[in-house]
Amino acid sequence: QQWREHWQDRHAFERVQASGEAFLMPNITSADLDNMARDAEHRRLLGELGTRSLMSAPISIGGELIGSIMLASSRPDRVYATEDLALAQELSRRAALAIQAARSYNQALAATRARDELLSVVAHDLRNPLNTIAMAGSFALELLQGAEHQAARRQLDIIDRTVEHMNRLIQDLLDASRVQAGQLVLERAPTKPESVIREAMDMLQPLATHAGVRLEVECSPELPAVTVDRQRMVQVLSNLVGNALKFTPEGGRIAIGVTLHAGALRFTVSDTGKGIPADQLPLIFGRFYQARADRRGLGLGLSIAKGIVEAHGGEIWAESTVGSGSTFGIDLPVR
Ligand SMILES: Nc1ncnc2c1ncn2[C@@H]1O[C@H](COP(=O)(O)OP(=O)(O)OP(=O)(O)O)[C@@H](O)[C@H]1O
Ligand SMILES: [Mg+2]
Structure with missing residues (x-):
């Protein structure tokens, strides 16, 4: 519980945030603790923790500060030095890379989902006009039965085959988005x-x-x-x-x-x-x-x-x- 209190202390973070830079407090004094404490109870807990040494490094992505790493030692023989701060900075640099990769991954997923949704909506809506074209074509074919209409019937035939081709493409788009969404229903x-x-x-x-x-x-x-x-x-x-x-x-x-x-x-x-x-x-x-x-x-x-x-x-x-x-x-x- 006490540790949780300590970690939730925004003091260190606010300090990094203000400067955007890492900081090192090798030897924490009683006056420092007074400074950090939000209230008397907080001050008592900080005292009990016995923090001797503190350091913090910012985590930023593309110039934007998104958090910080804070390390505290309460062992009298473990006082943080500049080398330790360098290590903390390296840790936060790697944390930033990992967070950035995770963000990019999520953005890519969202973009793919948006594409799939669009494809499936568009594919679905293309079907109705296409059916109308097919139907109009077959009515026209009935109207054009005489030998003198042979050339027109050849054109209607092209329309018919193209509609069929387009229907197949639309069907593939819909099937692919069903497969992707795990919504393929089998009738076994x-x-x-x-x-x-x-x-x-x-x-x-x-x-x-x-x-x-x-x-x-x-x-x-x-x-x-x-x-x-x-x-x-x-x-x-x-x-x-x-x-x-x-x-x-x-x-x-x-x-x-x-x-x-x-x-x-x-x-x-x-x-x-x-x-x-x-x-x-x-x-x-x-x-x-x-x-x-x-x-x-x-x-x-x-x-x-x-x-x-x-x-x-x-x-x-x-x-x-x-x-x-x-x-x-x-x-x-x-x-
Ligand atoms: N039998 C094959 N011989 C040579 N290459 C093939 C063969 N089958 C598939 N491929 C290769 O794999 C790719 C993907 O095939 P796929 O069936 O997924 O797409 P497509 O045939 O190009 O388009 P669609 O199937 O959507 O009309 C093809 O474009 C081709 O490069
Ligand atoms: Mg194919």
């Missing part, structure tokens, strides 16, 4: 692994044909059903296959497989594409990460995939050799 049901692969394949086969890349499936027979959110797992696989397509040149090959591996269900997507340098592998699952030359899309696909897989209690990983291809894997616990 027993699901056959092959059927997840089949559905992702059906979605991407036209793109693969268009890109001149062969899609192959390698399924072990008789795999157990897993309790997963089927739509979300299809989304993960199609993100992986979509990437493989994006980064594999014409004539290449993409293999999608599923096997049992060390008690887990392992999905893999391998491509014969350009590969990923080893120093980038640890980064690609981060939000908005894209290799410098790959700025197509938002750079969210893999981070969403990671969020979905982890929400299932699974793990996602990647291996790659530059120039010969990449393999992405998902290990899901079988329950």
